[in-house]
Amino acid sequence: MVADVSVVVRYRKAVTYGVHALLAALETAKVEHDLRLGTTPEETAEHINASEADRVLVLWSFYSPDAEAMAAELATVKALSGGRGLHIAGGVHATAEPQQVIDAGWDLAGIGEGESTIIALVRALQEDQPLTTVPGLAIKDADGVALRTRPAPQLPLDTFPSFLGRKGPIEITRGCRYTCRFCQTPFMFGGQFRHRSVASVREHVRGMVDRGLRDIRFITPTSLSYGSPGPDPDLGAVEELLAGVKEELPPHGRVFFGSFPSEVRPEHVTPEAMRLLKRYVANDNLIIGAQSGSDKVLAASGRGHDTSPVRDAVRIAVEHGFRPNVDFIFGMPGEDEADQAASIRLAADLADLGARIHTHTFMPLPGTPWRDAEPAFIPLTTMRELDRLAQRGDAYGHWRKQAEHSARLAETAKAYPRRARRRRTG
Ligand code: SF4
Incomplete structure (x- = not known):
C-alpha cells in the first residue's frame, strides 16, 4: 500500500531559492505529494492540522544566523499542531551542524544538496521504507545522537531545474573552486564548478516569458566563471549564455548579470569582460568581492587574490558605466588594527x-575552515570610520547586526566541538 504524503513548507522569503529547487525536484521526478x-x-x-494525508513532512531551511529563531518557531509549530508531522531541517546550517539541529527539536537533518x-x-x-535508506540524512537515534545515512550525490546541475512554474533567479553554477575560509559554498556544494547548460537556462527563460516575466537574474558563486572549470573566465561561454537568454526574451526583457544575487571576483573585471x-x-551596478584591504x-x-586587482576592478567597472558595490568583511581572524586601517x-x-x-562583519560560519576561529576585535575607532563612510552615503550593510550573530555563532561552536560531529548509520 502507498501512503499519502503531505509536504508542508515553512516558507520564508530568505530561503525561497533553495525551497523552489527542492519542489522542482519532486515535480521533475513525478513524486506524488500534496503541497502546502x-x-x-x-x-x-x-496546514499540518488540516492535512488528511497519512504522513506529513514539514520542510524547514535556514542559514546559521537564523538557527536560534527557527528553533523557537519549531517549538511554536509543534505546540500548535500537537506534535504531528515529521520535521526536517535542510540547508547549509543543518548540513554543517546536524547534531545541533536534532538537539533543537527537528526529527531529521538534511545534509548536503x-x-x-x-x-x-x-x-x-509513501512506501513505508526505513529512513536509513534515504541518502543525505541525519536521523536521531534512541540516545538522541544524529546518525548519518550515506551521502547525497552531487549531480550535474541540469538534472533538476532551479524552479518549475515559479519565479526566481536561475542557478547557473553550483560549487566553487575557490577556498575562501569564511565561506560555506565550497563546503556545501563542493570545490568544483558545476555549470547549467545554456539549453537548460534557455528553457527556464522560455517558461518565465510564458508566464509574463521579463527580468532574468542568476545565482552563481562567481558570475564571470560561468562555463569555465578553472580560475580564468571563459568569456565565449559567458557570451553564449547571455546571447541565448536575450534570444528567448521579448524586446523589453532584461538580463541582470554580476549584480544581486550574485557577484564577480575582482580579477575577472577586465575591459573585455565589461564590454561584453x-x-x-x-544592471547599472556590479557586486565585487574585495573583502579586505x-x-x-x-x-x-x-x-x-591580493588587494592589487581590486582598485583596477573598480576603475574599469566605473569606466564602463557600472557602479561597483564592493564587499568588505571586518573582523576576520588574525586581523589587527593596522589591517583594519588598510581596509x-x-x-x-x-x-x-x-x-x-x-x-x-566576519561570522564564524558552521562548515567553514574558520568555524572555530576567533573573530578579531573591532575597536571603536574602526566602527566610527565605518559609520563615517555610511553617513557620506559611501557605505551600507548590516555589519552591526552581523557582529551580534558572530558572537552567538562563536558561543555555539564552543558548545559543539568538531570532533563530536560524525557518526554514520545505514
Ligand atoms: S566567497 Fe565566493 S569565491 Fe570565495 S569560496 Fe565563497 S563563493 Fe567561492
Whole structure:
C-alpha cells in the first residue's frame, strides 16, 4: 500500500531559492505529494492540522544566523499542531551542524544538496521504507545522537531545474573552486564548478516569458566563471549564455548579470569582460568581492587574490558605466588594527573612484575552515570610520547586526566541538 504524503513548507522569503529547487525536484521526478506553504508558524501549523494525508513532512531551511529563531518557531509549530508531522531541517546550517539541529527539536537533518534526498524521503514515507535508506540524512537515534545515512550525490546541475512554474533567479553554477575560509559554498556544494547548460537556462527563460516575466537574474558563486572549470573566465561561454537568454526574451526583457544575487571576483573585471556585459545586461551596478584591504588578511583567508586587482576592478567597472558595490568583511581572524586601517583606507579610495562599500562583519560560519576561529576585535575607532563612510552615503550593510550573530555563532561552536560531529548509520 502507498501512503499519502503531505509536504508542508515553512516558507520564508530568505530561503525561497533553495525551497523552489527542492519542489522542482519532486515535480521533475513525478513524486506524488500534496503541497502546502506556511508563511508564518501559525499557518504552517494550520496546514499540518488540516492535512488528511497519512504522513506529513514539514520542510524547514535556514542559514546559521537564523538557527536560534527557527528553533523557537519549531517549538511554536509543534505546540500548535500537537506534535504531528515529521520535521526536517535542510540547508547549509543543518548540513554543517546536524547534531545541533536534532538537539533543537527537528526529527531529521538534511545534509548536503537536497534534491535527491527529498525525492527519496517522500518515496520512503509513501512506501513505508526505513529512513536509513534515504541518502543525505541525519536521523536521531534512541540516545538522541544524529546518525548519518550515506551521502547525497552531487549531480550535474541540469538534472533538476532551479524552479518549475515559479519565479526566481536561475542557478547557473553550483560549487566553487575557490577556498575562501569564511565561506560555506565550497563546503556545501563542493570545490568544483558545476555549470547549467545554456539549453537548460534557455528553457527556464522560455517558461518565465510564458508566464509574463521579463527580468532574468542568476545565482552563481562567481558570475564571470560561468562555463569555465578553472580560475580564468571563459568569456565565449559567458557570451553564449547571455546571447541565448536575450534570444528567448521579448524586446523589453532584461538580463541582470554580476549584480544581486550574485557577484564577480575582482580579477575577472577586465575591459573585455565589461564590454561584453555592456552589450547584454540591464544592471547599472556590479557586486565585487574585495573583502579586505590587507594583503596579509586576504592571504590568510584563502581568497586567491591580493588587494592589487581590486582598485583596477573598480576603475574599469566605473569606466564602463557600472557602479561597483564592493564587499568588505571586518573582523576576520588574525586581523589587527593596522589591517583594519588598510581596509578603511582602501574602502575610502574606492568610494572616491565611484564605488559603494558593502560592509560585513566576519561570522564564524558552521562548515567553514574558520568555524572555530576567533573573530578579531573591532575597536571603536574602526566602527566610527565605518559609520563615517555610511553617513557620506559611501557605505551600507548590516555589519552591526552581523557582529551580534558572530558572537552567538562563536558561543555555539564552543558548545559543539568538531570532533563530536560524525557518526554514520545505514
Ligand atoms: S566567497 Fe565566493 S569565491 Fe570565495 S569560496 Fe565563497 S563563493 Fe567561492
